[in-house]
Amino acid sequence: xxxxxxxxxxxxxxxxxxxxxxxxxxxxxxxxxxxxxxxxxxxxxxxxxxxxxxxxxxxxxxxxxxxxxxxxxxxxxxxxxxxxxxxxxxxxxxxxxxxxxxxxxxxxxxxxxxxxxxxxxxxxxxxxxxxxxxxxxxxxxxxxxxxxxxxxxxxxxxxxxxxxxxxxxxxxxxxxxxxxxxxxxxxxxxxxxxxxxxxxxxxxxxxxxxxxxxxxxxxxxxxxxxxxxxxxxxxxxxxxxxxxxxxxxxxxxxxxxxxxxxxxxxxxxxxxxxxxxxxxxxxxxxxxxxxxxxxxxxxxxxxxxx
Numbered sequence: 001x002x003x004x005x006x007x008x009x010x011x012x013x014x015x016x017x018x019x020x021x022x023x024x025x026x027x028x029x030x031x032x033x034x035x036x037x038x039x040x041x042x043x044x045x046x047x048x049x050x051x052x053x054x055x056x057x058x059x060x061x062x063x064x065x066x067x068x069x070x071x072x073x074x075x076x077x078x079x080x081x082x083x084x085x086x087x088x089x090x091x092x093x094x095x096x097x098x099x100x101x102x103x104x105x106x107x108x109x110x111x112x113x114x115x116x117x118x119x120x121x122x123x124x125x126x127x128x129x130x131x132x133x134x135x136x137x138x139x140x141x142x143x144x145x146x147x148x149x150x151x152x153x154x155x156x157x158x159x160x161x162x163x164x165x166x167x168x169x170x171x172x173x174x175x176x177x178x179x180x181x182x183x184x185x186x187x188x189x190x191x192x193x194x195x196x197x198x199x200x201x202x203x204x205x206x207x208x209x210x211x212x213x214x215x216x217x218x219x220x221x222x223x224x225x226x227x228x229x230x231x232x233x234x235x236x237x238x239x240x241x242x243x244x245x246x247x248x249x250x251x252x253x254x255x256x257x258x259x260x261x262x263x264x265x266x267x268x269x270x271x272x273x274x275x276x277x278x279x280x281x282x283x284x285x286x287x288x289x290x291x292x293x294x295x296x297x298x299x300x301x302x303x304x305x306x
Contacts, residue, residue, distance in 0.1 A: 001042030002285035004265050006211050007144055007167030011113070013077055015260055016282055017045045017213060019269040020061060024053020026273065031064040035071060037275050041282045047213070047269055048107070049081035049118055050099050055106050062108035078107065079114035081148055081170075083121060091121035096132035100141055115142040116170060120154050126161040133164050144168075146210070152199035155210070169205055170269070171198070173214035175236065175258055176227050176301045180212075189306050206264050213267045214259050218252070227301075228255060236300040243293060249283050254297075256284035261294050 002015040018038045023031060038044070048058050058080065065071050082099035083091050100115060115136065117129070136142040146168030147155060159166055173180060180202040182193030205212050220227045227233045228240070228251050240251045247254070259268050270281050289297075299305065 001282065002260065004211065004267065006114075007209065008165055009144060009167075011077070011144060011167075013045050013267070014043055015265075015267055015285055016041075016043050016256075017047050017079075017267050017269045018043045018278070019047045019215070019271045020057045021047075021049070021052045022271060022273055023060065024056040026060060028060060028063050028067065030273075031060045032068055034273065034275075035061070035064055035068075037278065039071075039075070041278060043270075043278070043282065044075060045077040045079065045267070047079050048103070049084075050103050051081075051084050051118070055102070058103060058106035062106050066108045073109055077113045078109060079116065079168075080107070080112055081116040081118040083118040089119050089121040089123075091117055091124045091129055093128035093132040093135075096129065097135060100136055104141060111140055112142045114144045114146060114168060116146045116148045116168060117150070117158075118148050120147075120150050124158075126158050129158055130161040130163065133162050137164060146170075148213075150201075151197075152201050152204035154199075155204070155208075159208075166210060168211050168213055169201065170213040170215055171201065172216050172219065173212070173259060173266070174217050174219050174227065175255060175297055176233065177216070177219060177221050178298070178301070178303070181262075181298070182303055186304065186306055191304055191306065193303060202264060211267060212264055213269050215269045216271065217259055217268050218255055228252060233301065236297065236302075239296055239300040243289070243297075247287055249287065250280045252277060252280040253283045253287065254289075256281050257287040257289050258294060258297050260284055261289045 003012055004015055006013050080103045083089055133145055144167050145164045146166050148170035179197055183196045186194040218226045218228055240254045243254045244251050256268055
């Protein structure tokens with residue numbers, strides 16, 4: 001398993017993160033099997049959010065952990081997110097503190113390795129976020145902090161007040177959904193990819209030692225589904241299959257390897273409940289695409305080289 005180092009605390013973590021969003025409907029036994037499978041593959045990083053299944057994913061995960069003496073909390077990195085409420089976003093001090101208490105209760109753990117702010121709150125008062133983080137760290141409830149779906153200046157504003165380094169930013173990223181790369185490649189052009197929608201967040205995160213966690217790594221633009229095997233991306237799928245044949249792996253492995261090849265040192269968040277698919281994703285850690293292969297996939301997805 002490829003390892004990365006997160007933040008100044010030097011948290012060592014796998015490049016693959018087990019996303020738990022789709023696990024709200026599994027039972028305790030299935031969740032237990034999922035946890036064990038992930039750990040056996042070297043994926044000891046689990047990503048949650050308080051809204052996944054209305055908290056059900058965390059609750060079942062906690063029950064599966066509690067009932068298995070072979071699972072040890074210190075062997076896992078558990079991350080969760082808060083800030084989304086019905087009809088609004090809320091990064092107030094009270095909501096963050098209440099949300100974390102509820103998360104810990106559902107997960108049946110005394111601390112989170114990482115807490116992320118799930119979405120930017122237009123009414124955020126960064127002083128309140130700073131107060132909340134201070135309390136959570138002082139009380140031993142959260143060890144590392146970060147954000148999700150934040151652009152550069154939103155992180156900069158928070159970091160002005162928050163004493164803890166923000167070490168992670170979750171962003172949507174896949175071969176077709178890669179404006180983080182395209183806006184830098186097409187700089188000063190009139191092409192669609194030149195639009196800077198995130199404040200050069202990729203370069204910003206690299207400059208500030210913030211790890212980007214790529215979510216929906218197989219998603220097409222506009223939430224139209226998975227691009228693997230899709231008729232909307234014939235050239236991309238043809239090229240992926242050629243590389244899959246060359247490396248004797250699946251297309252899923254190649255699509256994951258494309259993300260891991262980027263020197264930013266990203267993590268890939270899985271969204272699967274399938275043991276087989278998880279194994280294919282993990283296989284990407286043993287493949288390093290060449291520069292030419294990486295660009296071939298980028299071009300096959302419809303991105304230009306100006």
